[in-house]
Amino acid sequence: xxxxxxxxxxxxxxxxxxxRDDQSLPKQYVHLNDKAILTHIISKLSxxxxxxxxxxxxxxxxxxxxxAASAGFEAKLLPPxxxxxxxxxxxxxxxxxxxxxxxxxxxxxxxxxxxxxxDLITRVMDKLQNYQAVLPALPVSDTIKRAGDGVxxxxxxxxxxxxxxxxxxxxxxxxxxxxxxxxxxxxxxSVAGVxxxxxxIEFTDDASIAEWYGMDVHIVMGEECNIKxxxxxxxxxxxxxxxxxxxxxxxxxxxxxxxxxxxxEGDAVILCGVSxxxxxxxxxxxxxxxxxxxxxxxxxxxxxxxxxxxHFPPSDEKWSGANSDIFLKHAAELVQSREGRLTHVDVTLIxxxxxxxxxxxLMKDSIxxxxxxxxxxxxxxxxxxERLGFNGRGEGISAMATATVIF
Ligand code: MG
Numbered sequence: 001x002x003x004x005x006x007x008x009x010x011x012x013x014x015x016x017x018x019x020r021d022d023q024s025l026p027k028q029y030v031h032l033n034d035k036a037i038l039t040h041i042i043s044k045l046s047x048x049x050x051x052x053x054x055x056x057x058x059x060x061x062x063x064x065x066x067x068a069a070s071a072g073f074e075a076k077l078l079p080p081x082x083x084x085x086x087x088x089x090x091x092x093x094x095x096x097x098x099x100x101x102x103x104x105x106x107x108x109x110x111x112x113x114x115x116x117x118x119d120l121i122t123r124v125m126d127k128l129q130n131y132q133a134v135l136p137a138l139p140v141s142d143t144i145k146r147a148g149d150g151v152x153x154x155x156x157x158x159x160x161x162x163x164x165x166x167x168x169x170x171x172x173x174x175x176x177x178x179x180x181x182x183x184x185x186x187x188x189x190s191v192a193g194v195x196x197x198x199x200x201i202e203f204t205d206d207a208s209i210a211e212w213y214g215m216d217v218h219i220v221m222g223e224e225c226n227i228k229x230x231x232x233x234x235x236x237x238x239x240x241x242x243x244x245x246x247x248x249x250x251x252x253x254x255x256x257x258x259x260x261x262x263x264x265e266g267d268a269v270i271l272c273g274v275s276x277x278x279x280x281x282x283x284x285x286x287x288x289x290x291x292x293x294x295x296x297x298x299x300x301x302x303x304x305x306x307x308x309x310x311h312f313p314p315s316d317e318k319w320s321g322a323n324s325d326i327f328l329k330h331a332a333e334l335v336q337s338r339e340g341r342l343t344h345v346d347v348t349l350i351x352x353x354x355x356x357x358x359x360x361x362l363m364k365d366s367i368x369x370x371x372x373x374x375x376x377x378x379x380x381x382x383x384x385x386e387r388l389g390f391n392g393r394g395e396g397i398s399a400m401a402t403a404t405v406i407f
Contacts, residue, residue, distance in 0.1 A: 051121070
């Protein structure tokens with residue numbers, strides 16, 4: 001469902017209040033765990049299937065920092081735009097730059113809030129199906145006091161108070177109209193001079209522009225973790241939220257593979273990279289290593305990415321007689337290139353003969369060598385089929401495997 005949904009990250013601020021390692025960088029470029037705060041945000045929005053494109057509003061002095069923080073996400077990133085001298089002006093520039101893409105919705109997100117979850121985006125997107133302005137917010141739990149000169153004047157009723165977060169999300173056409181009207185209004189005040197009653201309105205977020213313009217802004221539940229990194233203490237909270245989100249969100253995938261090869265005249269079979277002397281060999285296009293083939297297909301299965309035939313078409317002569325470690329290595333490298341980790345492989349070889357047991361340790365070594373797995377994460381087993389079926393009649397060997405990949 002492509003509805004033209006764009007993320008707009010507001011990252012033009014010069015705020016260096018929260019500082020740790022590099023005193024010269026605005027906070028959105030400071031690292032939290034292993035990445036810049038802005039990189040966390042770009043990465044999450046890029047991974048989100050709701051989002052079609054991302055635009056970032058930056059300060060002209062930050063071009064190099066932005067290029068470093070955004071490298072590798074080119075697939076969804078649009079060229080950045082420069083901010084203005086107010087947050088409102090910066091968002092306006094971002095909205096105008098999106099016009100060419102005719103968005104249906106825009107999610108405007110603070111460049112200092114890296115800890116939101118994908119669930120929040122889903123909640124926002126669900127709400128946008130019915131409303132034109134959506135604000136993630138949390139009910140205020142602390143008792144709120146109004147004070148002057150350090151003395152409490154009043155206790156504020158908190159029952160209908162909410163703390164606003166981002167991404168504040170809108171129908172693109174509507175929020176553009178609202179921003180345009182707010183811009184025109186403030187410009188008219190400038191032109192009128194200081195003698196009138198009217199004053200410029202300083203909008204601190206986009207929901208307040210939408211409210212001012214008369215839009216109904218609908219609340220969705222925000223997240224405790226979705227903090228704006230402001231103080232030094234926020235860095236530690238942010239790092240801890242990012243680590244726990246990562247653990248909570250660990251993505252485990254198990255793939256399955258199955259393969260069969262028939263016997264023909266020969267003097268050895270190759271199973272999981274090990275040559276076992278026998279009075280037959282396995283027939284096939286490559287070296288017919290039924291064990292490696294099953295494991296390779298299990299890994300492709302965990303990645304949801306086809307099978308050996310897809311990646312190495314049998315019609316291609318160059319794979320004739322190939323060592324099957326080529327296929328297994330390719331699958332293992334594909335896991336790495338997707339930023340996954342192969343954590344376990346289990347293969348069962350099914351035949352009456354040759355005897356597999358004496359060769360299992362060597363096969364595990366061979367799988368470890370090709371995949372980079374530790375031996376404790378590899379299992380090689382064998383069984384017969386009690387002389388039943390084609391395996392039982394000694395017509396060939398089959399293999400079943402599973403592979404586990406985590407992201
Ligand atoms: Mg095969």
